[in-house]
Amino acid sequence: xxxxxxxxxxxxKRTKIEQAALDEFVEYGFDNSNISRIVAQSKIxxxxxxxxxxxxxxxxxxxxxxxxxxxMQAFTPFFKTYQDHTFSENFxxxxxxxxxxxxTHPKYYLLGExxxxxxxxxxxxxxAKYQPLAVDLYMQVIKQADLNNELRERIDIPNTVLFINxxxxxxxxxxxxxxxxxxxxxxxISELIIFIESAVKRA
Amino acid sequence: xxxxxxxxxxxxKRTKIEQAALDEFVEYGFDNSNISRIVAQSKIxxxxxxxxxxxxxxxxxxxxxxxxxxxMQAFTPFFKTYQDHTFSENFxxxxxxxxxxxxTHPKYYLLGExxxxxxxxxxxxxxAKYQPLAVDLYMQVIKQADLNNELRERIDIPNTVLFINxxxxxxxxxxxxxxxxxxxxxxxISELIIFIESAVKRA
Amino acid sequence: xxxxxxxxxxxxKRTKIEQAALDEFVEYGFDNSNISRIVAQSKIxxxxxxxxxxxxxxxxxxxxxxxxxxxMQAFTPFFKTYQDHTFSENFxxxxxxxxxxxxTHPKYYLLGExxxxxxxxxxxxxxAKYQPLAVDLYMQVIKQADLNNELRERIDIPNTVLFINxxxxxxxxxxxxxxxxxxxxxxxISELIIFIESAVKRA
Amino acid sequence: xxxxxxxxxxxxKRTKIEQAALDEFVEYGFDNSNISRIVAQSKIxxxxxxxxxxxxxxxxxxxxxxxxxxxMQAFTPFFKTYQDHTFSENFxxxxxxxxxxxxTHPKYYLLGExxxxxxxxxxxxxxAKYQPLAVDLYMQVIKQADLNNELRERIDIPNTVLFINxxxxxxxxxxxxxxxxxxxxxxxISELIIFIESAVKRA
DNA sequence: AATGAATGAGCGTTCATTCAT
DNA sequence: TATGAATGAACGCTCATTCAT
Numbered sequence: 051x052x053x054x055x056x057x058x059x060x061x062x063k064r065t066k067i068e069q070a071a072l073d074e075f076v077e078y079g080f081d082n083s084n085i086s087r088i089v090a091q092s093k094i095x096x097x098x099x100x101x102x103x104x105x106x107x108x109x110x111x112x113x114x115x116x117x118x119x120x121x122m123q124a125f126t127p128f129f130k131t132y133q134d135h136t137f138s139e140n141f142x143x144x145x146x147x148x149x150x151x152x153x154t155h156p157k158y159y160l161l162g163e164x165x166x167x168x169x170x171x172x173x174x175x176x177x178a179k180y181q182p183l184a185v186d187l188y189m190q191v192i193k194q195a196d197l198n199n200e201l202r203e204r205i206d207i208p209n210t211v212l213f214i215n216x217x218x219x220x221x222x223x224x225x226x227x228x229x230x231x232x233x234x235x236x237x238x239i240s241e242l243i244i245f246i247e248s249a250v251k252r253a
Numbered sequence: 254x255x256x257x258x259x260x261x262x263x264x265x266k267r268t269k270i271e272q273a274a275l276d277e278f279v280e281y282g283f284d285n286s287n288i289s290r291i292v293a294q295s296k297i298x299x300x301x302x303x304x305x306x307x308x309x310x311x312x313x314x315x316x317x318x319x320x321x322x323x324x325m326q327a328f329t330p331f332f333k334t335y336q337d338h339t340f341s342e343n344f345x346x347x348x349x350x351x352x353x354x355x356x357t358h359p360k361y362y363l364l365g366e367x368x369x370x371x372x373x374x375x376x377x378x379x380x381a382k383y384q385p386l387a388v389d390l391y392m393q394v395i396k397q398a399d400l401n402n403e404l405r406e407r408i409d410i411p412n413t414v415l416f417i418n419x420x421x422x423x424x425x426x427x428x429x430x431x432x433x434x435x436x437x438x439x440x441x442i443s444e445l446i447i448f449i450e451s452a453v454k455r456a
Numbered sequence: 457x458x459x460x461x462x463x464x465x466x467x468x469k470r471t472k473i474e475q476a477a478l479d480e481f482v483e484y485g486f487d488n489s490n491i492s493r494i495v496a497q498s499k500i501x502x503x504x505x506x507x508x509x510x511x512x513x514x515x516x517x518x519x520x521x522x523x524x525x526x527x528m529q530a531f532t533p534f535f536k537t538y539q540d541h542t543f544s545e546n547f548x549x550x551x552x553x554x555x556x557x558x559x560t561h562p563k564y565y566l567l568g569e570x571x572x573x574x575x576x577x578x579x580x581x582x583x584a585k586y587q588p589l590a591v592d593l594y595m596q597v598i599k600q601a602d603l604n605n606e607l608r609e610r611i612d613i614p615n616t617v618l619f620i621n622x623x624x625x626x627x628x629x630x631x632x633x634x635x636x637x638x639x640x641x642x643x644x645i646s647e648l649i650i651f652i653e654s655a656v657k658r659a
Numbered sequence: 660x661x662x663x664x665x666x667x668x669x670x671x672k673r674t675k676i677e678q679a680a681l682d683e684f685v686e687y688g689f690d691n692s693n694i695s696r697i698v699a700q701s702k703i704x705x706x707x708x709x710x711x712x713x714x715x716x717x718x719x720x721x722x723x724x725x726x727x728x729x730x731m732q733a734f735t736p737f738f739k740t741y742q743d744h745t746f747s748e749n750f751x752x753x754x755x756x757x758x759x760x761x762x763t764h765p766k767y768y769l770l771g772e773x774x775x776x777x778x779x780x781x782x783x784x785x786x787a788k789y790q791p792l793a794v795d796l797y798m799q800v801i802k803q804a805d806l807n808n809e810l811r812e813r814i815d816i817p818n819t820v821l822f823i824n825x826x827x828x829x830x831x832x833x834x835x836x837x838x839x840x841x842x843x844x845x846x847x848i849s850e851l852i853i854f855i856e857s858a859v860k861r862a
Numbered sequence: 863a864a865t866g867a868a869t870g871a872g873c874g875t876t877c878a879t880t881c882a883t
Numbered sequence: 884t885a886t887g888a889a890t891g892a893a894c895g896c897t898c899a900t901t902c903a904t
Contacts, residue, residue, distance in 0.1 A: 055863070058863090079284070081282070081284035081285055082284055084897090084898070084899090085898075085899065085900090086897095086898070086899090089866095094864085094865090095864060095865040095866055096865080096866060096867090096899095096900090097863095097864065097865050097866065097867095097900095097901085097902085098863080098864055098865070098866095099900095100899095100900070100901080101863065101864075105899075105900080106899070106900095202451065206440070206444045209440070209441055209444040209445070209448075210444065210448060212424075212427070213420055213424070213444075213445060213448050216419065216420060216423045216424065216427075217416055217419060217420055220419045220423060221415075221416070221419065224415075237409070237412070238412055241409045241412040241413070241416075242412070242416060245412075245413060245416050245452045245453075246452070248405065248451060248452045248453070249448045249449070249451045249452035250448075250451070253456045258887080258888065261887090261888080262888090287872085287873070287874090288873080288874065288875090289872090289873080289874090297889080297890095298889055298890045298891060299874095299875085299890080299891065299892095300875095300876080300877080300888095300889070300890055300891060300892095301888075301889055301890070302875095303874090303875065303876075303877095304887090304888065304889075308874075308875075309874070309875095461866085461867070464866090464867080465867090485690070487688070487690035487691060488690055490893085490894070490895090491894080491895065491896085492893090492894080492895090500868080500869095501867095501868055501869045501870060502869080502870065502871095502895095502896085503867095503868070503869055503870065503871095503896090503897080503898080504867075504868055504869070505896095506895095506896065506897075506898095507866090507867065507868075511895075511896075512895070512896095608857065612846070612850045615846070615847055615850040615851070615854075616850070616854060618830075618833075619826055619830070619850075619851060619854050622825065622826060622829045622830065623822055623825060623826055626825045626829060627821075627822070627825065630821070630825075643815070643818070644818055647815045647818040647819065647822075648818070648822060651818075651819060651822050651858045651859075652858070654811065654857060654858045654859070655854045655855070655857045655858035656854075656857070659862040664884075667884090693876090693877070693878090694877075694878065694879090695876095695877070695878090698887095703885085703886090704885060704886040704887055705878095705879090705886080705887060705888090706879095706880085706881085706884095706885065706886050706887060706888095707884080707885055707886070707887095708879095709878095709879070709880080710884070710885075714878075714879080715878070715879095
């Protein structure tokens with residue numbers, strides 16, 4: 051967690067630092083990132099960095115926090131309406147919001163990837179904190195669909211949610227990194243939704 | 254590619270080095286891995302390391318090569334029988350072989366993960382070489398199922414294969430890393446197969 | 457070129473580093489010189505070295521720069537008077553200044569030697585920058601002598617200047633390295649001047 | 660000095676090793692030369708190298724020995740005739756022989772250069788051994804000229820010989836390294852001879 | 863609080879030389 | 884005697900972190 055000194059900075063300065071760090075981590079990954087470049091980019095002194103953050107890891111986790119928070123905010127509209135919608139509608143909504151978010155903040159996804167893949171050591175503690183948030187989302191959709199009696203018999207909801215989560219996360223990453231044409235992309239998305247719906251809906 | 258000197262070593266010594274390297278890379282990842290620990294572990298001199306390998310990267314790629322080769326070998330029985338089996342049978346076979354392989358060599362999976370996630374720079378060249386192998390496997394199963402008229406209408410085979418690939422890879426990793434009870438695990442596997450079958454099979 | 461951080465140091469510290477480097481390079485030559493000794497000698501941290509200089513080569517060239525600059529400064533008085541003097545006077549002046557400089561900074565000569573002899577790769581770019589300065593000096597003297605009609609017939613001035621340059625440089629180095637008695641030395645110098653004068657002056 | 664084992668080798672093998680070493684030393688200089696390349700080039704085992712030579716230096720000095728010996732041989736014809744010739748004739752002879760030798764074995768010159776310039780440490784012992792040979796040559800010419808009463812008054816013969824030696828050595832190196840046109844080269848040589856003759860001959 | 867120089871452990875890599883066969 | 888693998892000290896360089904002002 052950043053120190054109080056960091057929060058005493060103007061929003062402008064804070065944002066500049068966060069941006070520089072995000073760029074650095076996305077470009078080089080955590081291990082090969084380099085504080086010198088971050089402070090040069092954000093035009094603060096090396097010493098100041100350590101007035102704001104405990105260490106490199108502290109900054110990294112701070113970014114993760116921002117991402118998670120912002121992403122959850124993007125989903126607030128969804129939480130107001132999902133109970134009145136069908137599974138298919140909800141699912142498309144969730145997917146679309148996630149995709150828009152990824153489109154608007156592509157680096158957030160990449161950083162998340164870097165993070166979740168590279169650091170089995172960090173991960174336990176972290177997943178414990180954040181994973182539920184993402185999973186919860188799909189859980190809501192699935193539970194609602196279950197209430198609406200849209201799901202196939204004897205479905206194992208927790209695992210199904212994990213499968214969906216995995217599929218969506220990784221497919222999104224593929225889409226972001228491969229930058230294909232919009233048409234190809236829509237095709238993938240459309241197929242993915244059909245795939246998932248086929249997998250979970252009552253025949 | 255390792256130098257000839259490496260292949261001149263006894264199998265024992267080679268294996269020891271490969272084991273030490275595998276452990277190191279799995280524990281620390283490529284960037285934080287450290288040759289000093291590898292040579293200490295495998296009880297060779299630092300200089301010997303450079304008689305065997307060009308550099309750290311060379312060793313890393315050598316391990317990837319081993320993994321890919323061994324994994325392909327594990328699948329050879331499958332290739333002899335898949336044409337006479339149904340989709341469900343084939344799919345379970347493929348999954349089971351993959352799982353057995355992962356069980357026998359859990360670190361291979363983790364290294365592969367480390368590799369495919371971390372190094373966009375290496376990856377293009379490498380994926381070009383190896384990715385088709387893995388994907389091909391599921392492609393075979395799906396195509397065979399299509400011939401058997403087991404698939405749902407208007408299925409987009411290439412994307413479907415990618416989804417399946419993603420699901421299986423990531424789920425396997427989850428299973429390997431989480432080490433749950435055998436019972437929980439079987440439950441996950443069973444659910445995954447149902448999930449995929451539901452997603453692709455004709456109703 | 458040293459980084460700004462180097463120039464931010466006190467003159468004392470800079471000089472200490474330069475001295476240590478000069479000693480090191482003169483004693484061991486560029487290839488066998490060793491940064492650890494330099495930083496130990498100048499009592500700075502290894503890391504600080506790399507805050508001041510790009511790398512070993514950067515420091516080396518910095519010393520060359522100092523030498524060339526200082527040497528040129530030593531000749532400024534000469535440039536104010538040479539037009540009013542005879543060839544013999546000028547030649548003795550130039551020689552004396554060069555010798556005094558070498559006496560005051562014997563290591564400068566040795567470093568220059570090390571430099572010009574060892575690195576055909578560096579040299580082209582560098583000679584292009586500095587060589588003319590040294591040669592020009594003798595060129596001035598000779599041209600002035602020519603204007604004064606002191607030279608023998610059909611003399612080939614460019615080559616003559618090169619011969620003189622060679623003779624003087626190498627003889628100076630011999631004198632510096634051999635440390636003979638002052639008397640022997642004066643004898644050599646006196647003979648060299650006679651030798652050169654005989655070679656170029658009108659009978 | 661090479662060990663007896665080296666001289667037990669066939670001439671072919673010895674020559675191959677010497678050639679490889681010469682190429683290596685000329686290309687990289689002593690410090691950056693590398694025994695691995697030499698043994699690879701001459702197709703002997705690394706261990707054999709140390710059966711033949713004490714160490715790297717031993718090989719290096721062996722080459723110097725070869726060069727000096729061969730060069731002296733090139734001058735034997737001269738020693739048979741110089742007493743019957745004038746100074747100018749002798750001087751041109753000596754110069755021509757030296758130049759032919761340099762033309763035939765350009766690498767010998769470069770190695771000699773590398774040697775004499777880089778290693779003030781070695782040099783004392785070595786110069787003591789070989790320098791006289793080279794200097795002697797010019798000494799013969801000059802002494803003969805003195806006997807013939809061709810030299811200017813009160814000439815200091817030892818120093819004069821050193822000057823001539825310096826001039827010729829360095830000019831030859833310049834010619835070898837700069838590879839100018841034959842015409843330019845002849846011009847330099849011709850001028851150098853005039854320069855030296857003017858410097859030493861009676862008016 | 864802000865600065866940026868100072869620090870030094872640690873890294874990958876090289877290579878002359880020794881050793882075991 | 885011939886071989887080439889084994890050795891390890893040593894190098895140049897990096898960078899997160901601390902310190903002094």
